[in-house]
Amino acid sequence: YQRRVHGDLIQMKFNNIAPRPREERTAMKHKETIEKTNLAERKGGFHSSASEEIHNPDQKSTFFMGEAERFDRDYVVHEKKEREEKFAKKMVEIEKRKYFYQTIVEWNSWRGI
DSSP states (O other), rough: OEEEEEEEEEOHHHHHHHOOOHHHHHHHSSSHHHHHHHHHHTTTTTOOOOOOHHHHTTTTTTTTTOHHHHHOHHHHHHHHHHHHHHHHHHHHHHHHHHHHHHHHHHHHHHHHH
């Protein structure tokens, strides 16, 4: 196929792709089969990038953590402490404002005498 662009004759090329059989087209509708074919066509095959040592570390390694230790988290105590600190800061700010306004009122009352 030839086409003129800005006065020049350019040869256009098309990539002809062989048609897929009906079975392959219906299989490509399923996400799992698409993922499997993509994995199979990959350079490394079915190897995953994450190694097995990360998910199942040796008990002697620094990554190892027992199941009881993994799930023994007491976040409620931590959150309560944060809320109490935030509340205490708020109360200090309120006391400062209260003291400031009381001094203004007292100052104005002394001014009027």
